[in-house]
Amino acid sequence: MGRDAMKTHDQLSAHQHEIANLDLRDLIERDDRAATCTFEHDGLLVDLSRHLVTADTFDLLRKWSRERDVFARRDAMFAGDPINTTECRSVMHVALRNQSDRSMRVDGQDVMPAVRAQLDRMRSFVSTIHDGTWLGWTDKKINAVVNIGIGGSDLGPMMATEALRPFHVRGIRSYFVSNVDPSHLHDVLEDLDPESTLFIIASKTFGTQETLANAKAARRWLVEALGSDQAVARHFVAVSTNASRVESFGIDLDKMFTFWDWVGGRYSMWSSIGLSIMVAIGPSAFDALLQGAFEMDEHFRTAPAEENIPLNLGLLDCWYRDFWGCASRVSLPYDQHLRHLPAYLQQLEMESNGKQVQLDGSPVGSGTAMVVWGAAGTNGQHSFHQMLHQGTTVVPADFFIARRPIGDIDDGRHAMLVANCLAQAEVLARGRTLAEVTNDMRAAEDGDEDIKRLAPHRVMPGQRPSTIFAYDQLTPQTLGRLIAIHEHRVFVQGAMWNIDSFDQWGVELGKKVANTLLPTITGEQSGTGDATSQRLIAFLRNGRSHSSS
Ligand code: F6P
Numbered sequence: 001m002g003r004d005a006m007k008t009h010d011q012l013s014a015h016q017h018e019i020a021n022l023d024l025r026d027l028i029e030r031d032d033r034a035a036t037c038t039f040e041h042d043g044l045l046v047d048l049s050r051h052l053v054t055a056d057t058f059d060l061l062r063k064w065s066r067e068r069d070v071f072a073r074r075d076a077m078f079a080g081d082p083i084n085t086t087e088c089r090s091v092m093h094v095a096l097r098n099q100s101d102r103s104m105r106v107d108g109q110d111v112m113p114a115v116r117a118q119l120d121r122m123r124s125f126v127s128t129i130h131d132g133t134w135l136g137w138t139d140k141k142i143n144a145v146v147n148i149g150i151g152g153s154d155l156g157p158m159m160a161t162e163a164l165r166p167f168h169v170r171g172i173r174s175y176f177v178s179n180v181d182p183s184h185l186h187d188v189l190e191d192l193d194p195e196s197t198l199f200i201i202a203s204k205t206f207g208t209q210e211t212l213a214n215a216k217a218a219r220r221w222l223v224e225a226l227g228s229d230q231a232v233a234r235h236f237v238a239v240s241t242n243a244s245r246v247e248s249f250g251i252d253l254d255k256m257f258t259f260w261d262w263v264g265g266r267y268s269m270w271s272s273i274g275l276s277i278m279v280a281i282g283p284s285a286f287d288a289l290l291q292g293a294f295e296m297d298e299h300f301r302t303a304p305a306e307e308n309i310p311l312n313l314g315l316l317d318c319w320y321r322d323f324w325g326c327a328s329r330v331s332l333p334y335d336q337h338l339r340h341l342p343a344y345l346q347q348l349e350m351e352s353n354g355k356q357v358q359l360d361g362s363p364v365g366s367g368t369a370m371v372v373w374g375a376a377g378t379n380g381q382h383s384f385h386q387m388l389h390q391g392t393t394v395v396p397a398d399f400f401i402a403r404r405p406i407g408d409i410d411d412g413r414h415a416m417l418v419a420n421c422l423a424q425a426e427v428l429a430r431g432r433t434l435a436e437v438t439n440d441m442r443a444a445e446d447g448d449e450d451i452k453r454l455a456p457h458r459v460m461p462g463q464r465p466s467t468i469f470a471y472d473q474l475t476p477q478t479l480g481r482l483i484a485i486h487e488h489r490v491f492v493q494g495a496m497w498n499i500d501s502f503d504q505w506g507v508e509l510g511k512k513v514a515n516t517l518l519p520t521i522t523g524e525q526s527g528t529g530d531a532t533s534q535r536l537i538a539f540l541r542n543g544r545s546h547s548s549s
Pocket residue numbers: 150151152153202203204205206207208211265266351504507
């Protein structure tokens with residue numbers, strides 16, 4: 001860290017000590033709160049009023065971000081510079097949703113013609129599925145699409161497909177298989193008719209063990225049912241960057257949709273990895289998804305620091321991680337259709353920023369990615385919210401809530417959903433003091449003995465920060481905006497910590513070790529793995545007690 005950045009860091013530390021003594025209840029009532037802490041972008045409201053910050057906090061955080069050159073790094077990303085330095089790659093998922101006529105260059109080459117060509121291929125293919133000109137091997141119309149992929153080749157498409165359920169094209173059901181646990185594919189196939197099922201094998205590398213094993217099992221299922229290897233051509237398409245592996249798997253290249261090494265797996269739902277999304281919602285809704293993301297790219301690229309939503313969100317994350325010691329953040333969509341959002345954000349943030357060294361290989365010297373977790377509200381209220389309210393750990397929370405649900409399904413329950421969402425944020429921030437609890441109990445005519453015994457259990461500490469993301473309806477455009485905000489928020493965190501947010505070396509060793517253990521597990525070899533693994537393998541192979549070996 002440079003000297004100036006160090007100074008600002010020290011100032012922020014001192015400022016944190018001052019803020020820690022302020023009551024969030026008072027902060028919330030301050031007149032400047034709406035001006036300094038709420039951000040509106042074309043119907044999307046991001047409310048940061050319930051954070052442990054003052055206007056000075058934002059000033060200091062923005063100063064710190066100037067010293068860390070966050071905007072310069074952002075500009076480098078948009079310019080196609082190889083900012084993924086450990087893999088020498090550009091990071092250009094923003095090109096996938098570029099709706100302007102600006103060129104986007106990687107290695108001096110405008111990638112937009114190739115991006116548009118792939119989108120066109122996807123649109124034509126999806127139209128043939130929808131209008132029934134693409135038929136299965138026995139000439140049946142396709143009515144089920146199974147995306148087989150894992151990580152970024154699953155979580156984004158699955159999250160978005162479920163989020164946009166009200167926009168689904170009728171007559172096609174979408175399924176997602178990721179886990180190599182045979183039960184996953186088995187349970188999905190149980191309900192499907194091979195004659196009308198299409199498989200999308202989605203893998204950037206086309207080398208991922210789980211995906212290939214599931215794809216082979218799906219192919220066996222299909223060929224056994226339809227009685228011919230040739231059926232594969234009508235029931236399998238691939239999405240990948242690796243044409244030769246797709247071909248050796250047995251999928252013709254005219255059934256392959258491609259993308260590029262400058263699209264990270266967890267940033268790839270906008271590419272042909274989003275084929276399953278497009279099949280589910282149709283090409284024009286997919287365009288709206290891209291449009292929403294593009295709007296946020298433009299906002300991130302051009303809005304000044306004071307108004308820049310991803311910048312301020314990312315800075316707040318660093319504020320809590322670096323200065324308050326918060327190790328986790330909870331994502332609480334009060335929107336059933338966004339129930340897979342926490343899992344999606346988990347990969348986005350934790351795979352991107354779960355790093356320990358800076359770009360030059362030296363230690364980061366602070367915490368990095370928070371643990372991101374969560375579940376849809378109101379369900380979480382009847383489960384883990386107890387810990388959020390009264391546990392000993394402060395967990396900043398993100399709430400997501402729509403102004404109105406899609407379609408004609410409301411009978412007053414949406415108002416309950418809104419009330420619960422806002423109530424949770426309010427209670428987290430304000431809490432309930434011992435005096436208030438005591439007064440309430442007196443008013444309820446509880447005896448002194450009971451008050452003494454029970455009041456401490458009812459005290460809520462408050463001072464627990466949260467963000468509200470409020471939007472009109474969860475449309476494709478809104479979803480595009482929300483996801484792009486989070487991609488850029490993660491980018492800002494990474495830039496502040498000076499890490500490479502776009503590699504994932506940490507997952508490689510586990511894959512290698514699994515491959516060395518496999519022959520011992522299948523019995524083809526013996527003795528791989530450490531002593532504990534070997535005892536466990538003996539137990540799992542033979543049912544022998546693992547302590548008796
Ligand atoms: O193992 C992690 C990872 O490499 C993710 O980054 C990626 O999204 C996922 O595996 C799947 O990779 P692929 O799309 O190449 O199958």
